[in-house]
Amino acid sequence: MQCAKLDGRFLKVKAKVSGFLIVKIEKRNMPEQVIVTKKSNTILTTALPDLLNAFQTYMSGVTYSGQNAPSSGIILTIQSGQQITLTFSGSPTISVTSNSAILLFEVADTTINAYTAVSEELVTTSAGYNIPIATANLPVTKQPDEILTLTWIITISISTSGNITYIPTPTPQPGGSSCGGSSSGCSYCTESGANSEYPNSNSNCYTGTLVGLSAKYMQTNFITTQLFTDMFYNTYTEGSPNLFTQVTGTTLIIYTLYCMPIFAVGVNSFFSYDSNTEKICYFKNQQFTPIYLQLYFPSETQPYIGVQIEFTT
Numbered sequence: 001m002q003c004a005k006l007d008g009r010f011l012k013v014k015a016k017v018s019g020f021l022i023v024k025i026e027k028r029n030m031p032e033q034v035i036v037t038k039k040s041n042t043i044l045t046t047a048l049p050d051l052l053n054a055f056q057t058y059m060s061g062v063t064y065s066g067q068n069a070p071s072s073g074i075i076l077t078i079q080s081g082q083q084i085t086l087t088f089s090g091s092p093t094i095s096v097t098s099n100s101a102i103l104l105f106e107v108a109d110t111t112i113n114a115y116t117a118v119s120e121e122l123v124t125t126s127a128g129y130n131i132p133i134a135t136a137n138l139p140v141t142k143q144p145d146e147i148l149t150l151t152w153i154i155t156i157s158i159s160t161s162g163n164i165t166y167i168p169t170p171t172p173q174p175g176g177s178s179c180g181g182s183s184s185g186c187s188y189c190t191e192s193g194a195n196s197e198y199p200n201s202n203s204n205c206y207t208g209t210l211v212g213l214s215a216k217y218m219q220t221n222f223i224t225t226q227l228f229t230d231m232f233y234n235t236y237t238e239g240s241p242n243l244f245t246q247v248t249g250t251t252l253i254i255y256t257l258y259c260m261p262i263f264a265v266g267v268n269s270f271f272s273y274d275s276n277t278e279k280i281c282y283f284k285n286q287q288f289t290p291i292y293l294q295l296y297f298p299s300e301t302q303p304y305i306g307v308q309i310e311f312t313t
Contacts (some may be wrong), residue, residue, distance in 0.1 A: 009300060010253065010308040011164040011221055015035045015228060017043055017313050019154040021120060021136045022078075030147050039138035041122070041152070043313040047133045048250040053254065053313070054126035055231045059268055069088070069130040074107045074150050076117040078141070084115070086150065092124075092233050094225070096168035101228040105152045112144040122152045124233045133232070152254035155211035156228045164221040167213065172226055174212030175291025176271055179205040179280050186281040189259040189272055197243070197257055198272070198281035211287055214264055218275070219296045223307065226290035230267070233273055234263065241266040242283055254293065255306025264294040264304060 019041045027033040050066030057064040069075075072086040086107035093104040105122060117140040122133045133154070144146045158166045179202045186201035210218055230236075244265070246253040256263050260279065261271040266288025273280045280286060297305055 009297070009302045009304075010255065010306050011310045012161045013164065013223055013307060014159040015311045016157045016159075017048065017154065017308060017311060018157070019043065019122075019134050019152060021122075021138055022151040022153065023138060023140050023236075024151075025140075025142065025146050026149075028147055028251075037138065037140075039136045041134040041136040044132055047131065048311045048313070049247075050129075050131045051126060051231050052247045052250065052252050054129050054131060056245050056247045057129075058127040058234070058236040058239045060243070060245045061239045064127065064129055064238075066129070069132055072123045072125045072130045074105070074152060075121040075123060076115075077119045077121075078115045078117050084109075084113075084117070092097060092229075094170055094229050095244075096124075096170050096225050098168060099157060099166065101156045101158065101168075101225045103154045103232055105154070105231055105233075107150050109142060109148040114142060114144050116141040120150065121154075122154075126234050128229065128237050151201050154232060156232075158223075158228065160202040160223065164223060167217070167222045167224050169213075169225040169290070172290035173224060174287065174289040175214040175266055175294065176211060176269065176282075176285065176287040177202075177205070177209045177214065177273055177280055178211050178287055179209045179278075188274075188279050189257055189281045191257060196281075198270070198283050200282055200286075202280045202282065202286055204249070205280060209278070209280075210262075210273070210275070213291050214262070214294055217294065218262070219298075221295050223293040223309075224291060227292035227309075230290070230292075232238060236267065242263065242270070244270045244283070248306050250311045252311070253306055253308045254309075255263070257295065258300045258303060258305045261298050262294065262296055264291060266291045
């Protein structure tokens, strides 16, 4: 696809990113003695462009050109100027509301070390890169007989236009198709001649072939929590080269040449499907978990359709 052709019908989504840091200090073996403090953070100006760059790296195989820190976790800068990196205890905890996606990153220092931290930095992992996300300047003093726990909460508040719905999904949900049939070069979705957007096709499907959220919301435009949480933290690697995404600053566009009523996107997977003709064209996988978004256009006069997601802080 050519960027100059981005004159199609794009559904608009806005995502505002915010966060804060919670610090808990408790006496070792005396959990009833706890001190808890909270501090607003500053989302780094480089964070969103770098995250979108990494997202496009694993979705569309582009070369990552953003920052890459030595490691991920919460980095403490202590009074001496030295830095201490506390690694995540696991993957972030994900929760949702009707209009937001929330990630909780947690670290703990159970050592007998004593220090005073003057600032903190959150560094997450995306597509194999460690990306600085936010900073805070919360004074923290840890004594040898204390356990320090830090929880960094990132909230993405999601606002959609009336013709696309946000579906909160606290756990990854499947989508796409379990279509059976022959697989060969796709001839249904082409720009011109043999220039196909999709390297594979699957025809001779059977009725009811859509799965997961694609089947449940067959005629609905939607976007799920996982697109946003996967953007801030994932363990994926660089994806296969394709031309379904475009990043400009802090705006992400996911789009396709219009040729079938349904366009769905999952982790490094894209497909178009027509339930009337039971034809499907897909890139990499026809069924995927998680599903990020789905568009339903029974007819369209513009050459391209897609979603435009604008991230702000």
